[in-house]
Amino acid sequence: MSPTSLTKRLTRYAKTATMLAALSLSAAAAAHADTVKIGLLAPLTGPASADGQEYQRGAQLAIDEINAAGGIGGNTLELAVGDVKDMSAGNVTSAVERLIGDTDVHFMLTGYASLTNFEIDAMAEAEMPYVLAATSQQTKDIIAPDPSKYDCCWSWTPSFDAYNTDVTSFVEKLAAEGKVSLPTKKVAIISSDNAYSKTISEGMKKTFTEKGWTITVDELVPFGEVTDWRSILAKVRENTPDLVINTDYLPGNSASFLNQFLEQPTKSLVFLQYAPSVPEFVQLTGEKSNGVIYNLLGGPLVSPKNPRADEVAKKFKDKYGVESGTYGLALYEIVHLYADALKKVGDASDHKAIMKAIGETDKQVVAGRLKFDPATHLAMQGDDYIPITFFQIWDGQRTLISPEAYKVGDFKTQPWMQ
Known part of the structure; x- marks a missing residue:
């Protein structure tokens, strides 16, 4: 074999080896x-x-x-x-x-x-x-x-645990600051029969009772779509409470509750659990959502x-x-x-x-x-970790009003209480 032929063959071998190596690397990369x-x-x-x-x-x-x-x-x-x-x-x-x-x-x-x-x-x-x-x-x-x-x-x-206890503390703090009046310390608590809503409402009832509140309405509705709250609201109006709470988390249910409450509102602070945080809630209530308060654990801490x-x-x-x-x-x-x-x-x-x-x-x-x-x-929960946050809605916007370390606005009197 001439030196020239040997060189050509070695060159071909080198190219083939290079091609095989490249294919091997490509296959390895594809596998990875x-x-x-x-x-x-x-x-x-x-x-x-x-x-x-x-x-x-x-x-x-x-x-x-x-x-x-x-x-x-x-x-x-x-x-x-x-x-x-x-x-x-x-x-x-x-x-x-x-x-x-x-x-x-x-x-x-x-x-x-x-x-x-x-x-x-x-x-x-x-x-x-x-x-x-x-x-x-x-x-x-x-x-x-x-x-x-x-x-x-x-x-x-x-x-x-903060859901169970902190609504009571939040409302009593508003009263201590002169932002709301609690002449009777009566509360109406309405819930839905599901693990989330019921757990929270049961914890709230325990806390309110321990702090000397009277529960005037204690209602549990079946889980699912609820379009008519009027019979429950009639009970609320029979004995006007300082605070009305509904822990049903479905935005459609919560929106219909608020709309029907406002047909004949009592001068009660209204707190709705979770549902107002869902954009659909404001779409369903429009300006009627002005003043509503709610809280979140693990929600966006916009501050x-x-x-x-x-x-x-x-x-x-x-x-x-x-x-x-x-x-x-x-x-x-x-x-x-x-x-x-x-x-x-x-x-x-x-x-x-x-x-x-x-x-x-x-x-x-x-x-x-x-x-x-x-x-x-x-x-982990707490102001140094994930805090419980309270929001109030005005003009479709959610304003963080608690905790003190993060708040960007202050509580304002709900329109139906003025």
């Missing part, structure tokens, strides 16, 4: 650059669909943002949605089983899926990392007896002291053209919790390491400083 699915449990249909739509929008916003920045370690995120519909046990179980059965799903999240959170046991059995954001008392009841059994699961929402809330709220509005309520921003942040854990661990299939990384979270989020209590897996 997987699509990692995030499973979302959401009531996309049914009475809570306004919340479910927010879940989906918030989670998708975060996923689009992460993918646009190159993904995580070359991995692309994709949202897989399980519609829990009316949140019945059968529909929740069906959605959970379908998503857990997808081998590409490596993380799951929700705002609320079942209200009793029974699906936590399925997540633990499947070793599926899971973060949820509601009915934290039920989460605590499941996890606290044996936290090590539930390394899977963590709650964005802190203990509901100059927490610019993160404004930053994420702006992203949501720019993307969808509407303002987010509580869950759009929360689900956005929860996706980023998973992204942080995946960056740290590097392998989406290492669920145990992902769970551990999520549990070690300590960061500033839209709701405040997020750190988990290892004994309950709930977010």
Whole structure:
């Protein structure tokens, strides 16, 4: 073989080796650059669909943002949605089983899926990392007896104890400041027969009684759509209370309650649990919502002291053209919790390491400083962590009026009390 022929053959071998090496590297990169699915449990249909739509929008916003920045370690995120519909046990179980059965799903999240959170046991059995954001008392009841059994699961929402106690303290503080009058210390408490609303109303009743209040109306309506509150409101008007509370969290129900209360209002302070935070509530009530107060645990802490809330709220509005309520921003942040854990661990299939990384979270989020209590897996609550926040609506805008350290406005007398 001539030197020239040998050189040509060696050149061909070198080119072939280079091509094979490149193909090998490309294949390795392709194997590494997987699509990692995030499973979302959401009531996309049914009475809570306004919340479910927010879940989906918030989670998708975060996923689009992460993918646009190159993904995580070359991995692309994709949202897989399980519609829990009316949140019945059968529909929740069906959605959970379908998503857990997808081998590409490596993380799951929700705002609320079942209200009793029974699906936590399925997540633990499947070793599926899971973060949820509601009915934290039920989460605590499941996890606290044996936290090590539930390394899977963590709650964005802190203990509901503040929901049970802080409305009483808030109203009494307003009275002490001369902003409201409490001549009788009577309260009417109306609730819905579901785990969230009932847990809160029962806690409130205990606190009000302990502080010397008289409960003049104590009503529990069946869970689901309620369009006529007039018989209950007639009882309220028979013995005018200083304070009227409705803990039904569905915005449509809460809106119809307010509209019907204002047909013949009493000079009572009105507090509505959660529902006014959903944009749909203001759409249904318009100017009638002026003055309404509500509170949140884990809601956006919109204050100059927490610019993160404004930053994420702006992203949501720019993307969808509407303002987010509580869950759009929360689900956005929860996706980023998973992204942080995946960056740290590097392998989406290492669920145990992902769970551990999520549990070690300590960061500033839209709701405040997020750190988990290892004994309950709930977010830690308090002004230095996730505070309970009180808002008042005026002209469609929600103003943070408590706690003192974060407030951006002051309580104003509700129109029907003037």
